[in-house]
Amino acid sequence: MSSYPPLAETLVAAMSARALVDPAAAIAFQGAPGAYSHQAVREAFPDALPLPCASFEDAIEAVQSGRAGKAVIPIENSLHGRVADMHFLLPESGLSIIGEHFVRVRHCLLGLKDRETLRTVKSHVQALGQVRGRLRAWGLAPVQYFDTAAAAAAVAGEGDASIGAVASKLAGELYGLNVIAEGIEDADHNTTRFVVLARDAVMPAPGVPAMTSFNFEVRSVPAALFKALGGFATNGVNMTKLESYLRDGHFSQAEFYAEIEGSLGDLPVQRAMEELAFFTNWVTVIGSYPKSRERIAG
Structure with a gap:
């Protein structure tokens, strides 16, 4: 590093x-x-x-x-x-x-002194994009850096009060910077x-609200994806995420990343996964795990 x-x-x-x-x-x-x-x-x-x-x-x-x-x-x-x-x-x-x-991402404007001394602000390109409106309103020029926290460390080490950083409040505390403004992101839902x-899977206890993540590749036959996912509908298993991607430049068969509500220990999930396996070339289960408190709270 x-x-x-x-x-x-x-x-x-x-x-x-x-x-x-x-x-x-x-x-x-x-x-x-x-x-x-x-x-x-x-x-x-x-x-x-x-x-x-x-x-x-x-x-x-x-x-x-x-x-x-x-x-x-x-x-x-x-x-x-x-x-x-x-x-x-x-x-x-x-x-x-x-x-x-x-994690609710709350970007902070960090610096050695105050906002009036700042001319430029360093941060990762995504963070800069998320605070674009605020920086423009303040007349601060964005400067791309490879990491938000590293930008804060650089500003603290350089000792130039005209350069600030956009990073977490934690980064400001670790590197001794002033939190000039907090929650400066343009969108209030940045999470x-x-x-x-x-290394080892840990099956959620029975009755604990859970999620299961897995990857699979459909067979190259008509309606393969429709048939592969039918088992989740017939067994009452809610699929919360389905994303396709291609590997190694091949366009013939797509691979998918999926997430469902429920654990591999649940009988409806087991039945749905069995039907999925019948219509796919392979299935890789990445894990069953408890839902976060944030997800349960909605």
Whole structure:
């Protein structure tokens, strides 16, 4: 992670050292300390040891190798949809989804002094796009950076009061920046959904509201998708997500990522999955896991 600013590197080294002492308690996440993924770890596992990783692949590998007991990975955002490549990374990881967590993304304007001293603002391109209206109203020029929290670390390290950052409140606290304004996003529904990955599946207890995630490839026959999904309708299983994607440049047969309400331990789900298998080339179940409190609350 040598590409991170020095202040972030210092935190990464300290957090990695603590995780090394007790890997089972470590929770891997992608990004610099202070990233929204870091916030998700702190909210979902307040007593855990957050382990920063340079990429999604690194965070997954940390769990695969035993350097971390779990990983918390973003899978979709209410503004930008699916996080790129998750439909490939999740099934190929060999890990299981054992939980989910929703983070309300509240962008903050961070700086060394106040808004009047700022001229430019650094952040990830998506974050800048989500606060475009506010920055324009304030007359602040956006500057793209590879990571929101790393942008905050860079601003703190550079010591130039004319440069600010858009990042989480947590990033401001970690790098000693002033929270000049909070909740500056243009849309008030900006939410990211994270999933919790572990080496071993954990089946939800009977009666616990649950979700199940899986991938499949339909057979190359007429009405294959219609027939494959018929079992969910006839067994009363609600499908909440169905996304198609293509692999290796082939356009002949689509693969799908799907989510349903219910657990593999539920008889209606078992029957629906049996019918799905009959009309597909393969099915990969990524996990059954309890619904988050946010999902249950609606």
